Amino acid sequence: MTISAAMVKELRERTSSGMMECKKALVEANGDMELAIENMRKSGLAKADKKSGRIAAEGIIGAKISEDGKTVVLVDVNSETDFVAKGDDFVGFVNDITNALLTTDVADEEQLQALVLANGSTVDETRRALIAKLGENITVRRFIKYTSTDGGQAFYLHGSKIGVIVELSKNDSVLGKDIAMHIAAAKPEYISDSQVSAEIIAKEKEIFAAQALESGKPAEIVEKMIGGRITKFLAEVTLLGQPFIKDDSMTVGKLLTSKGNSVTRFARFEVGEGIEKKEENFAEEVMAQVRG
Known part of the structure; x- marks a missing residue:
């Protein structure tokens, strides 16, 4: 059967795969569009499984807050290289996850993987499809969500590599962002002495x-x-004991007291923290290939 350009175009639009891969799939399926899609999905899952053991220590942090300021989410999604992490497909995946988390109750990693995104596929299905398309292992490493009826939430993203969310006893978006920015820079481990x-x-x-x-x-x-x-x-x-980054003449504790507010909890994610990265020596790798 002749595989037309229109058929290849349709398959590309439906799978987001490369032109040659789509044409090959259609040829193998003898022009059957649905069979080609099914075979490509199976192939993509196989590729994803093969790459699952590879270290993914790059990536980006995503964060989003609800319109009423009562709910905030923070998510850490990893890839193998910074190049892939900067791509539109990867960034879109992270944004879709943060949006879905904001409006859905998810308690653990298993529920997160089964969470349905705006594209109609689950997080895990979308992740595997991205692995097949981008050629790298991709993992949704961790997430955290804060919801408060009385207080307020805030977040700060330092580029795409560090993210912080903060819950205050009283809603104050400006103060919350300042505190989140401080936490991003100063990396406190606790709120106060009593937590140590x-x-x-x-x-x-x-x-x-x-x-x-x-x-x-x-x-x-x-x-x-x-x-x-x-x-x-x-x-x-401790957060309360640290000099405030915008005015080191006062501690964060004194700043909060002056505002009649307090920090209930906070979380800080940094891409790659705690992951043992593989040391690459590209010169040796090239020489090894040359030697065969």
């Missing part, structure tokens, strides 16, 4: 004590040194 466990403080005391004893100072002086170091440590790791 006794085990962590004890461990830090042990480290500081060992360092202080080496100074040869009297025990009572060493004890004061340890106390001072712990105070400094808590100020460094």
Whole structure:
């Protein structure tokens, strides 16, 4: 059967695949459009499964807030290269996920994968189709969603690599964005001292004590040194204790107090954090190919 240009064009529009791949699929299906699509889907799933073990440590962070400021979502979607992450297909996928999450209750990763996007396909189906099209492993690594009836939400994206969401006890979009921006830059681990466990403080005391004893100072002086170091440590790791990035003459805690507000919770995502990236040596790779 003759495969017309119009048939190839239709298949490309329906699958977003390359021209040659569409023509080949139509030839193998003897012009049967639906069979060609089915075969391409099967092939795409197989390709996706083969790539699933490859490290995906690039990507982008997506964030979106509801019109009433009561709900906000943050999602981390990864690819193998920054080149793919900057493409329209990948960016669109992330946007579709954030939009869907904003209006749907999703509790875990399994529910996220089954979430139906605006295109009518699930997150996992769309992800696999993208892997087949773009040729890289793509993963939806994590997400978080905050909803509050009394307080307010805010978010800040630093480019596409760092994202922060913040929940305040009172709705204040300007303050919320400032706090989110601060968290993006300063990376606090806790909101306040009360969230730092006794085990962590004890461990830090042990480290500081060992360092202080080496100074040869009297025990009572060493004890004061340890106390001072712990105070400094808590100020460094807690949001309320950190100097505010826009005005370091005051802490974030004092800023919030002056506004009659408080932070209920926050989350910070950074692309690739915690993922062990594969070290590439492209010169050696080329030489290995040359040698056969």
